[in-house]
Amino acid sequence: MTQAGLDVEPGAPRRVTLRCSRTVRLASAAFALVCAAAVHVCATAHVGAIDALWLSGAALAALGVSFVRHERGQPASIELTPEGVAAFDRTGRPLFQGRIVGFAQWAERVLVLAVAGGGMRRAKAFVVAADAVDAAAFRALAVRGRHATH
Missing domain, CATH: 1.20.5 (Single alpha-helices involved in coiled-coils or other helix-helix interfaces)
Known part of the structure; x- marks a missing residue:
């Protein structure tokens, strides 16, 4: 099954590589x-x-x-898990992991996701530009963010 532009099994974590945004x-x-x-x-x-x-x-x-x-310091890849989102640096070391607690979207070009949990004292916000991921992954992040904050 194809989810967010990647071939994965249903329920399995989906890792998305982030490109530098022009x-x-x-x-x-x-x-x-x-x-x-x-x-x-x-x-x-x-x-x-x-x-x-x-x-x-x-x-x-x-x-x-x-x-x-x-x-x-920005994540090089993010993983969409059933519980939320995990972010990893260029070496594969985890930066943060947790559930989405805040979400903002601007003109279908930029997403701002706030992630809390996983031992973090406060929510960690990170920006995902539309040109940093493929369209299917951007859409999946937007849907997940909208549903997580409602």
Whole structure:
């Protein structure tokens, strides 16, 4: 039987590999550029245009490093289990596991799932962009999120 685009037996966990999202990368780059421009405009009035370039460059670098660090901490794959969702890093080490307790969807492009349980003190939220998984897996995650929060 095919479920979420993968051939698995009914009731068996389904593992979905997450790809890097071009949409999230472009949005993050645009955000960083806007922030750097804002720093430059604000700093120019106080320290001059040349020194403001250094400050805006530092802001751009800090945001870039933060994004790379954030992206490395994101799950490389998720497993849809009967009880909820489990997430794994690139080496296959589990990051978190639990049931879906919160869900948001924006324009059929982005899902935000909050997962609680499995010894976590508070819910762990993670973002799944539509271009990070195949359409069937994205649809399965959206349905699971909708049903888990009702």
